[in-house]
Amino acid sequence: MIKTKDNEILDFIKKGRADYSWFMTHALDVEPEHLWFKMKEVNDSVRDNERTAVGAGHGVSKTYGGARIALTFLFCYYPSTVITTAPSLAQVKNIWREIRAAHTNARMPLGGKLTTLELDIQTETGVKWYATGISTMPDTVTGEATRLQGIHNDYVLIILEEAAAILPEIWRATEHIGAPFKRVLAIGNPTSKFGDFPAALRDPTWNHINISVTDTPNFKMGRQLIPGVYGKEYEQRIRLKYGKDSDEYKVRVLGGISERGAEGAYCSRKMVELKKKGRITDLIEHNPNYPVHIIEDIGYTTAIGFVQVIEGWSNFISYYEDSGISIEKYVDLFDEYKKERGYRYGDIIVPCDMDSNAHKVITGQTALETLRGFGYNAKPLPRERRFNEGVQRLLKYLDTCRFHKTRCARLIDCLEAHHEKKNKQMSTEDVPVFTGVPDKDGTDHGFDMVRYAS
Known part of the structure; x- marks a missing residue:
């Protein structure tokens, strides 16, 4: 748990629950100038809505922001469970590199035992309080879906990273998780018009957010203001290669749902x-x-x-x-x-x-x-x-x-x-x-x- 005086803990938790962005810039490692308006929009949506679906272009802080949401939720809600999942182990490890970086470089010492794919606060406190990462490949999906359905806690956050490739068993398992306060964040590049992710992006029971490369401060200002975020150079490369009216531009730059059929489809x-x-x-x-x-x-x-x-x-x-x-x-x-x-x-x-x-x-x-x-x-x-x-x-x-x-x-x-x-x-x-x-x-x-x- 956050290692500081009790009154400071309560103050940070109270402010953090009210404003995830504030917690990221005051307790975590986010520089205020790097917290751009679409990150704030996603933060506020996860705070206010049970289910948030984010269709995003490439290089728009998806993994960076998701990792900081995971830590904000974990340390602002007690006792809580945070699960991050992605189609492959490599992708799960990617968001956990960001989680470890944010935890290690936090402005306040957060505590907990941090390993490759888990942050355990349970051992320190004796209550069910942890975050973990799981992959959802076809050969393991049955076990992981069963594991997800068995999660019960007062506060639960599920982050579906690269959501277009998350298998249906995992999407269904999130529906069966028991928690008085539950949040699901599905975020990714909508590379297919089929499946649960585009369905969520069309479903009125989800809160929808779109993040385009053209929204980024780097694109708007024409220079590299935020490290790792794409701007005009990437937009121009995709536009010149595929055309502005192409499916590739729509998906990779604008974060829109693909209209193209599945490659190699039988029927x-x-x-x-x-x-x-x-x-x-x-x-x-x-x-x-x-x-x-x-x-x-x-x-x-x-x-x-x-x-x-x-x-x-x-x-x-x-x-x-x-x-x-x-x-x-x-x-x-x-x-x-x-x-x-x-x-x-x-x-x-x-x-x-x-x-x-x-x-x-x-x-x-x-x-x-x-x-x-x-x-x-x-x-x-x-x-x-x-x-x-x-x-x-x-x-x-x-x-x-x-x-x-x-x-x-x-x-x-x-x-x-x-x-x-x-x-x-x-x-x-x-x-x-x-x-x-x-x-x-x-x-x-x-x-x-x-x-x-x-």
Whole structure:
């Protein structure tokens, strides 16, 4: 904790809670002339709003400011927990370098045990009071999402750094964190029109802030006033290379949401075709004269499609996706839809591994046995030999599909966006190189569900 006299501590906490910017310039290491108006706007938004989404260009103090918000929140709220997360460990370490710099160079000695990815005040005080950094890569996301959902404290701040690439499981986990006072800051370059980050930037329940390179004091004054912040030189380079009307300029300079489709997407052209033909519309409603088939991709994240086959058309009338939910909860959903929407169920199609022992080790039954125990006679699919064969089959199947635009919005995004994984080492800004395997970026669940349906 802050090591100074008790009355000074209370005074700093009181002023810091009222004005995060004041705390940064009086207790932390921020020089007053480096605290520019967009940093202040983000500070005030985190103070006043439960959820803040910041779409930003490159080089506009995102990581610098986020690190100081983390320390301000941690030391002004007691007891508190601060979690910073990013798509990769390298990106998490990046914000923690800033956290360590701000902590080490603070105007007041802050205390706590500071390590590479954690600041522990709990050992000193005996209360739950700490900050930590976690990465959210596909191979660890299930464990990290479970860990996030288990967080409970009086005050909690979650910082989603490089938010466009944060996996859906983490976004959902933030919704389940229990805290009387909770803040979520999602900040990054909006490099895709698909996913949770652009959705947050459009969602009226989030407070939205845009930060453009053209907002920075360095750009406005035409010289380097704030170290590390981009200005006219960067704006000119991107403008001359790509053009002012380009998607690259919009995203990298202005911090706007990309309008470009995902590179290497399997079905994006087909989905554009379906839209042009009017196959994606809210006119695709439930017909009580036909059964509703359930198609599932089951795992930590489960994707469920509700489909009616009518006169040769596969009508996707609804879609549901969630993470960390038990099979029993999904059965409750089926029962709810049966009662409230009048669904009369037909086939229930599940993946071949639903009869594996992974679920049985925990519950004593396989997932398939559990589902059947509730009266839903699910049928597992045979194992598919090659993923690419499934993709080709799916593309043909989509010619027979229609989608409810609103109730299947997330599914439509998955089909438009799911793509091959890029080889980051070999790819350049202008020439992507792909690995030949699908990217497990969260869009795979809905995509695979429709692949099973095909």
